[in-house]
Amino acid sequence: MINRRINKLIGLIAIMAITFLSNSGAYSENMESPLPDSKGESGELPIRSEIADKYKWNLNDIYDSEASWELDFSEVETIISKIESYEGQLGLSADNMLAYFKFEEEISTKFEKLRMYASLSKDLDLRDSKYQEMFERAMNLGNKLSSESSFVTPEILDIPEDKLWGFLKKNKALNHYKHFLDNIIRGKEHTLDKDQEKILAYATPVEASFMNTYRMFTGADIKYPTIKDENGNDIQMSPARYYSAMMSPDRDYRKRAYKAIYVPFMDNKNFLAANYNGSIKAKIFRSKSRGYSSTLEAELDVNNIPTLVYTNLLIAANIGMESLQKWGKLKKELLGLDELHPYDVYVNIYSIVQKIYSPDEAMELCLEALKPLGEDYIKNLKYAFDNRWVDFYETEGKRNGAYSTGAVKGIHPYVLMNWGYTLNDVFTLAHEMGHNMHSWYTINNQEYPYADYPIFLAEVASTTNEALLLHYLLENSNSKEEKLVLIETALNNIKGTFFRQIRFAEFELDVQTRIQNGEAITTDRFAEIFGEFYQRYWGDEMVVDVEEQYSWPRIHHFYYNFYVYQYATSFSAAQAIASNMLNKGQAAIDEYLNFLKSGKTDYAIPTLLKAGVDMNTMEPVLSVIEIANDLLKQLEELSK
Secondary structure, three states, X not given: OHHHHHHHHHHOOOEEEOOOOOOOOOOOOOOOOOOOOOEOOOOEOOOHHHOOHHHOOOHHHOOOOHHHHHHHHHHHHHHHOOHHHHOOOOOOOHHHHHHHHHHHHHHHHHHXXXXXXXXXXXXXXXXXXXXHHHHHHHHHHHHHHHXXXXXXXXXXXXXXXXXXXXXXXXXXXXXHHHHHHXXXXXXXXXXXOHHHHHHHHHHHHHHHHHHHHHHHHHHHHOOOOEEEOOOOOEEEOOHHHXXXXXXXXXXXXXXXXXXXXXXXXXHOHHHHHHHHHHHHHHHHHHXXXXXXXXXXXXXXXXXXOOHHHHHHHHHHHHHOHHHHHHHHHHHHHHHOOOOEOHHHOOOOOOOOOOOOOOHHHHHHHHHHHOHHHOHHXXXXXXXXXXXXXXXXXXXXXXXXXXXXXXXXXOEOXXXXXXXXXXXXXXXXXXXXXXXXXXXXXXXXXXXXXXXXXXXXXXXXXXXXXXXXXXXXXXXXXXXXXXXXXXXXXXXXXXXHHHHHHHHHHHHHHHHHHHHHOOOOOOHHHHHHHHHHHHHHHHOOOEOOOHHHHOOHHHOHHHHHOOOOHHHHHHHHHHHHHHHHHHHHOHHHHHHHHHHHHOOOOOOHHHHHHHOOOOOOOOHHHHHHHHHHHHHHHHHHHHHO
């Protein structure tokens, strides 16, 4: 059990949500000056000490001092030596097995707490070598835990099944672990003997090194150029500023920002391609070692997801690809452009007053918009906002993007943001707090080993929040112009969260299949393949700039291995769930809250089925395409 959980933590340090490039248009004249986004005439990012505490994490909720962290680290180091005393004992009696599970819960919980503190501290300033070292120490400790406990799964599988289930009758406390044991037995065909499992455990940090190298490059070493903004001021490009720039009505500025963001990726294209190639080959090694036919089968089998779910998604998207192409053509016409370029797809069509959203306004908006989730949900959400669970501002050295951590027993989850003052950031906050509350409900309603949720379900709660936020904004719009902006936002969500992620998923499957089949993919071939998919999805209306071919290295989720498709499946599921809550009331709300509390007590597909969505079929996916077509029709009619 430790082995699987620690490998997961090393491979996927936190559940990270991609920043959706939603439409940033809004409809308020309440323009307030941004909190620190730029500093002085140089446009440099602020340093952390300049940010008010209310907008920063309170890591004292994990440890009150680094000395306390060190004490726990030393304790876990000592406890590790006791693991070997359980080897060869699990099959002797029910009491022995239960004793090991309780021991594992203790050591795993302490480790996850250590890892969380080190990881969050590191991400606040990736240049700080002290926290880099602390994080590496925690990961090395996790690797040791993983290798020392690698005997557990093979040893459980060596127990005859009638004897194993007899243990549950002899000691009723073991019944709590029935689904966990079922899952181990399900994976018997792909589980190696204890010595081979230990070798694979030793390989885990090697596999993780490709992701860590990528993170260090993009977070600490990458240098973006300085460009002129809309007002002629020099600003240093950054990911958060890029997102804002892509929504600027100044097309020349968009083009400058677009070209600038890709300079370091194109300058380092050979390194980035080699690093990703190595990551894929490491995944091939692990999948072949376990006897899987492909990396896709190996990854999906972890959560018992049929490969048909993945392929159905790609098939359905290709069936409905004309909806995206129609959106591109319509946007080109409404913007009055001779050519449609990648830097044109996020800008607002309608020139109404746009609001700058502060974090405080965003938090209030989320509290209002998510009221359909019920009083208990809103109470917990407000508590999170009031008690510094979110780190809002982009500062020097801080990790890019946005994510929510999982929760640890006794510790709440955290959310990282890099605020850009747009409606997109409000949607991202709602998204991440969906993860946050999912983790919070799970950790407070499930005991070990179910106090987590399958990755396949991770994006459902986050995109349900986005759907409810969009519904709230549409319901409270007061004019035709507002409705047009929000319909465009909805279309951009479908473009970004559905079609874009499926395009990524198809690229990922394509290149991994090629490499598994022995094809050598060069730096330029990666770019060609990515550009070909971009062109096919958007159609002939799109002019694919050379920079877009090299945009694939910006997608850090590729290192997570077949993760991105779950944004699209979750988006599809979330639309159905949000609709049920809005139309069916309390019964649907209760059903949804039970979903949030369910953790890993069942496999992902049946858990989602209990929430009213069957992802074994194409129906939820095709429904999104129907929604897109309906929105396009509304936009065309209102635009006349």
